[in-house]
Amino acid sequence: MNEATTLLTLVTVHIVALMSPGPDFALVVQNAGRYGRQTGVMIALGLSLGILLHSLLSLTGASLLIHQHPTLFNVLQGAGGGYLLWLGYGALKATWHHWQQRHMPDSDKAPAAKTRVIANRRQALLKGFTTNILNPKALVFFLSLLSTLVPADMSLSGKTTALGLLWLTSFLWFGLLAWLLTGQRLQRTLQRWTPVIDGICGLLFAVIGSLIWLNLLTA
Template sequence: MNEVSILVTLATVHFIALMSPGPDVALVVQNASRYGRQTGLYIALGLSFGILLHSLLSLTGVSYLVHQQPLLFALLQLCGGSYLLYLGYGALRATLANWSLAPGELSQKPELLLHNKRQAFSRGFMTNILNPKALVFFVSLMSTLIPAGMSLGGKGIALLILWGLALAWFAALAWMLSTRHLQQKLQAAGRYIDLLCGVIFTAIGMMILYQSLSGLLS
């Protein structure tokens, strides 16, 4: 298989994975529909840089070494699961805060808000980089599709494809969710979006924490 075929296959597999429901998609849906386009785009940027770092660490073998060390990987799972539980708690708290409000109204309590662009970027980046499932995915993706003998230029293009597709997909999702017509409808359903995202974050976080504790105790 030549490098062009490898890169096309890589892009296809990666794009399918990006569209799969998970913490990254839930984060964009929750925040772009609530806080608007700019926040959604900065979260998309943070997620894409998390994916870029995962890709780079996998390509250089660092992520493989972490995956092969049970204690290190369990600690990563512990951090990632705890962070997702934190996001789940925030989403469920927002649900309770807004449940009694009229449709379309949002609580403006300071602790529920994303205050600036840097905070939005950081939340996207941390959500992705602390997800141990992302580490496993990129280790598998790189070890399966990227041969050791691939040219340096080819590997650079691979990194650019992984980052660029992630940014394009999450930015497009944030853009679509923040159009005026759609955002009015989504804000009317904001409490239900918060509830769904809270359940997703909490369920995945608890599953990851269970796997982490199982690994530490085994």
């Protein structure tokens, strides 16, 4: 298999994996619909940088070392599971708060928030990056993907191109998702459904985080 074929296969498998629902996908849907296009794109950039780092660690062998040391890998899994549980708690808390607000008299309702951003672009970028880099399943996926499809004797330019393509396709996919979700008409619809989206995403984060912790405790 020549380098061009290897790169095409690598990108194809990666795109299929990107389109599968998971924490990264849920994070973009939840935040782009609520906070707007700029926040969604910055989260997409953060996610793609996390993927770039996972890919770099896998190509250099660092991910293999982590995977081969059970204690270190368990610490990573515990941190990732805990972070997803924290995201789930935050999303479910927002859903519960909205439900309480709906059932309160108008005079008792808290005033609407004046800002529609997470806090700033840096926070959105960090949230995306942290969500991806602390996902232990991402570490295992990229380790398996790159060790299987990228031969050890691939040229440096070939490996560099592979890293660039993995980052670019990730950013384009999540960025496109954020862009589509923040069209004016669709965003108005998503904002009406914000409590439902928060609830679904919160459950997804909580279930994945709980499964990671359950696997650690029963291993």
